Amino acid sequence: MDINCLLFDDFETMDLFGPVEVFGKIEEYQIKYFSIEGKVVTSRQNARILTENINDMTSNSIMVIPGGKGTRDLVNNSGFIQKLKDAAEKSSWCLSICTGSALLAKAGLIDGLEATSNKIAFEWVRTNGKHVKWVYKARWATDGKYYTSSGVSAGIDMSLGFVADRFGEKRAQDIAKMIEYQWNCDKHDDIFAL
Amino acid sequence: MDINCLLFDDFETMDLFGPVEVFGKIEEYQIKYFSIEGKVVTSRQNARILTENINDMTSNSIMVIPGGKGTRDLVNNSGFIQKLKDAAEKSSWCLSICTGSALLAKAGLIDGLEATSNKIAFEWVRTNGKHVKWVYKARWATDGKYYTSSGVSAGIDMSLGFVADRFGEKRAQDIAKMIEYQWNCDKHDDIFAL
Numbered sequence: 127m128d129i130n131c132l133l134f135d136d137f138e139t140m141d142l143f144g145p146v147e148v149f150g151k152i153e154e155y156q157i158k159y160f161s162i163e164g165k166v167v168t169s170r171q172n173a174r175i176l177t178e179n180i181n182d183m184t185s186n187s188i189m190v191i192p193g194g195k196g197t198r199d200l201v202n203n204s205g206f207i208q209k210l211k212d213a214a215e216k217s218s219w220c221l222s223i224c225t226g227s228a229l230l231a232k233a234g235l236i237d238g239l240e241a242t243s244n245k246i247a248f249e250w251v252r253t254n255g256k257h258v259k260w261v262y263k264a265r266w267a268t269d270g271k272y273y274t275s276s277g278v279s280a281g282i283d284m285s286l287g288f289v290a291d292r293f294g295e296k297r298a299q300d301i302a303k304m305i306e307y308q309w310n311c312d313k314h315d316d317i318f319a320l
Numbered sequence: 321m322d323i324n325c326l327l328f329d330d331f332e333t334m335d336l337f338g339p340v341e342v343f344g345k346i347e348e349y350q351i352k353y354f355s356i357e358g359k360v361v362t363s364r365q366n367a368r369i370l371t372e373n374i375n376d377m378t379s380n381s382i383m384v385i386p387g388g389k390g391t392r393d394l395v396n397n398s399g400f401i402q403k404l405k406d407a408a409e410k411s412s413w414c415l416s417i418c419t420g421s422a423l424l425a426k427a428g429l430i431d432g433l434e435a436t437s438n439k440i441a442f443e444w445v446r447t448n449g450k451h452v453k454w455v456y457k458a459r460w461a462t463d464g465k466y467y468t469s470s471g472v473s474a475g476i477d478m479s480l481g482f483v484a485d486r487f488g489e490k491r492a493q494d495i496a497k498m499i500e501y502q503w504n505c506d507k508h509d510d511i512f513a514l
Contacts, residue, residue: 140334140341140499143367147334147472150365157366166370171344172351173337176360176368245500277500278341279476305334306439306471306512308504318500 128187129157130217132210133167133177138194140278141223142169145190148285151301152293155188162209170194180209189217192281193224193244201232201254211235219271221288223281227274231255239269244277245318263319265310276316283310322381323351324411326404327361327371332388334472335417336363339384342479345495346487349382356403364388374403383411386475387418387438395426395448405429413465415482417475421468425449433463438471439512457513459504470510477504 129149131142149155161167164179183189191210200206211233214220222230224244228251230236237257242264244251252260261267266275266284268291275284286309290298295311302309323343325336343349355361358373377383385404394400405427408414416424418438422445424430431451436458438445446454455461460469460478462485469478480503484492489505496503 138341139337139344143333143337143365146365146367147332150333159367171337171340173340173353174370176370246498277498279499279501282473303512304440304471305473307473308502308511310502317502318497 127155128184129155129190130183130187130213131157131159131190132180132213133159133161133175133192134196134200134206135168136170136194136196137167137192138224138278139169139171139173141192141194141226141281142190144279144282145221145223145285147305148282148289148301151304152289162206170196180213183213185216186218188219188221189214191220191222191226191229193222193226193228197225197228201228207233219273219288221273221284223275223284224277225251227251228254230272230274231258236269236272236274239272240267241269241272241274242267242276243274245320246277263316264313265316266313268313276318282307283313286311287313321349322378323349323384324377324381324407325351325353325384326374326407327353327355327369327386328390328394328400329362330364330388330390331361331386332418332472333363333365333367335386335388335420335475336384338473338476339415339417339479341499342476342483342495345498346483356400364390374407377407379410380412382413382415383408385414385416385420385423387416387420387422391419391422395422401427411465413467415467415478417469417478418471419445421445422448424466424468425452430463430466430468433466434461435463435466435468436461436470437468439514440471457510458507459510460507462507470512476501478507480505481507
């Protein structure tokens with residue numbers, strides 16, 4: 127199964143590469159990197175990454191959408207939001223990290239669903255989806271095919287949670303051990319929610 | 321000050337992008353990506369990243385060396401090891417993550433110094449530096465200008481430790497909060513050392 131990552135300029139680097147690290151340990155998954163135009167994308171932390179065009183994204187896959195400063199402009203880019211919406215709708219699962227959930231919200235994909243986001247940017251994210259059931263205190267939230275995580279590192283916890291939901295908790299724990307990561311496995315336990 | 325990351329094919333993605341996430345929050349640092357030939361490098365998790373040539377790396381900077389499967393061949397590539405050695409010697413600080421310490425060891429850069437590495441690959445790493453004071457139980461180790469971390473995620477802890485050593489613990493704690501990361505701030509506390 128394909129893990130289809132959607133990149134854009136000024137995405138937050140570890141939002142994406144935390145989940146990529148986890149999913150890279152699943153032999154059944156292959157990781158691919160896309161953007162709207164299929165060009166080189168530059169992360170907020172200056173990493174320049176080659177991508178394929180979003181039009182070539184496979185259906186029935188797992189879509190991963192990071193957050194980051196780039197989302198602030200993209201919520202107002204209707205062309206981008208429409209392409210993200212089309213890609214998310216044809217995906218079997220759709221995971222966002224940090225302010226990536228603002229993009230899902232703006233596309234109307236998570237109306238009526240529970241979702242979360244970065245704690246520092248939470249109020250801004252909320253303005254992008256008035257019909258979303260925003261959950262402030264959550265390391266990550268799941269509702270239907272949508273998984274949304276809290277800020278940056280929470281994406282690693284969510285990805286391990288996704289693996290646990292698909293393959294069982296043992297496999298998630300094995301991956302956490304492999305990458306020497308202390309997994310916060312309770313999605314309700316969010317120490318950064320004040 | 322420049323953060324000079326040395327990439328190579330089959331490097332472990334989060335080995336690099338965990339530290340990059342931390343250092344990206346320090347306005348005084350700018351992050352740059354290098355490789356021996358200055359070409360596109362492909363990580364173990366399929367990320368294709370543009371790099372500059374290692375010959376263009378600045379002196380008196382902070383060098384970051386990830387680990388990963390690629391290190392298994394590179395310890396036997398004398399051309400690579402010599403270039404890494406030259407670059408490390410002209411750096412003010414040199415940080416490795418996971419099996420990246422095998423490369424430092426092979427170059428003879430950490431002979432007589434304390435260093436650590438990934439727990440699963442520890443015995444292999446040890447064979448690459450018989451004169452290194454290997455510390456098995458350590459989230460990260462510091463000795464002189466060299467910082468070496470344990471597996472993958474430990475690189476995040478070490479990077480926050482490096483920030484604490486340079487700018488004080490408060491700044492490291494602030495960054496951990498910004499990226500919603502539960503920092504294991506005690507380098508001697510290594511739950512993955514069995």
